[in-house]
Amino acid sequence: MVIILATLLEVGLNLKSTVKFAIGIPWLAVHSFARCPICSGLARTERAYGRLFRVCLDEEACGFGWAGDFPNWIARMGMGLTGSWGGLEQGGQREDYLVRSLSGLGQKSFLLLGVGATRVFRVLKRDGFNVEGADVSVEVVNHWRQSFGDSFFHADNLRSRGKKYDAIICCEVVEHWLKPNEEMQTIRAALSLNGIFAGCTNMRTPHEAVEDGTSPGYMAALGHQAYWTERSFAALAGRYSLGQSAFAKMLKPGVLDGVPNKRLFFVSDDSGLIDQIRKIIPEDGVIPLDAKSYRPNDYT
Numbered sequence: 001m002v003i004i005l006a007t008l009l010e011v012g013l014n015l016k017s018t019v020k021f022a023i024g025i026p027w028l029a030v031h032s033f034a035r036c037p038i039c040s041g042l043a044r045t046e047r048a049y050g051r052l053f054r055v056c057l058d059e060e061a062c063g064f065g066w067a068g069d070f071p072n073w074i075a076r077m078g079m080g081l082t083g084s085w086g087g088l089e090q091g092g093q094r095e096d097y098l099v100r101s102l103s104g105l106g107q108k109s110f111l112l113l114g115v116g117a118t119r120v121f122r123v124l125k126r127d128g129f130n131v132e133g134a135d136v137s138v139e140v141v142n143h144w145r146q147s148f149g150d151s152f153f154h155a156d157n158l159r160s161r162g163k164k165y166d167a168i169i170c171c172e173v174v175e176h177w178l179k180p181n182e183e184m185q186t187i188r189a190a191l192s193l194n195g196i197f198a199g200c201t202n203m204r205t206p207h208e209a210v211e212d213g214t215s216p217g218y219m220a221a222l223g224h225q226a227y228w229t230e231r232s233f234a235a236l237a238g239r240y241s242l243g244q245s246a247f248a249k250m251l252k253p254g255v256l257d258g259v260p261n262k263r264l265f266f267v268s269d270d271s272g273l274i275d276q277i278r279k280i281i282p283e284d285g286v287i288p289l290d291a292k293s294y295r296p297n298d299y300t
């Protein structure tokens with residue numbers, strides 16, 4: 001009996017991996033000759049976490065990696081009220097840190113794009129920041145509109161609103177992008193002339209395997225479709241007149257030691273602003289922000 005149960009369990013586990021792989025096969029057939037959507041370089045196929053990825057491999061490769069086994073309509077549903085921080089009105093320290101830092105450098109109006117139901121929106125509103133929020137999840141939009149009305153809206157309406165912001169913040173969003181060019185273009189259109197786009201994601205190192213141990217598990221999540229390098233992200237931003245960039249490392253929230261594999265990114269057309277940001281990044285490149293100790297009265 002035990003053997004039968006164990007066998008069934010093993011088949012179940014293998015089935016999950018097999019299904020993921022089976023979804024990847026037709027995608028691979030379509031994309032066999034695909035070129036990198038960022039730099040048009042040649043790409044190799046790589047299997048990681050039971051999925052298939054394309055990784056840009058030209059000599060001067062931008063290193064961008066992407067999957068394609070997750071339909072855009074599901075990606076556009078967002079993460080709902082659960083979010084990535086453990087539930088309704090939890091977390092958001094990284095957005096908080098970015099808004100307060102950029103406010104200190106003179107940016108005045110902020111959009112938290114893809115912020116979900118994290119607590120940061122309420123904290124920043126309470127503290128009087130000129131901040132609006134947007135998300136692809138209808139239930140998230142409904143949640144915030146009960147308290148804050150029109151200052152929280154569906155992300156699909158960003159362009160039609162026609163409003164410009166000094167800073168757009170996207171934390172744990174850009175790895176979900178299936179259409180990076182469209183997404184960056186939309187963000188550029190919603191930024192003021194010297195505006196800045198900032199946020200965080202895990203980034204990979206060009207020429208290293210997708211599943212390389214420095215960012216364990218990150219691309220195992222099916223919703224994670226785009227695996228950026230600093231070079232590929234800067235190249236995409238540059239295409240949409242956000243040609244100045246700065247990057248900083250950060251430990252994964254809640255982790256006090258280990259590889260600082262989380263990246264903060266800052267892209268803008270304002271070289272003076274990016275220079276100022278470079279000055280506030282510590283010499284070792286690692287931002288000393290840990291969710292366990294950051295503004296404990298607001299977030300724990």
Ligand SMILES: [Zn+2]
Pocket residue numbers: 036037038039040041056057061062063064232
């Ligand atoms: Zn590329």
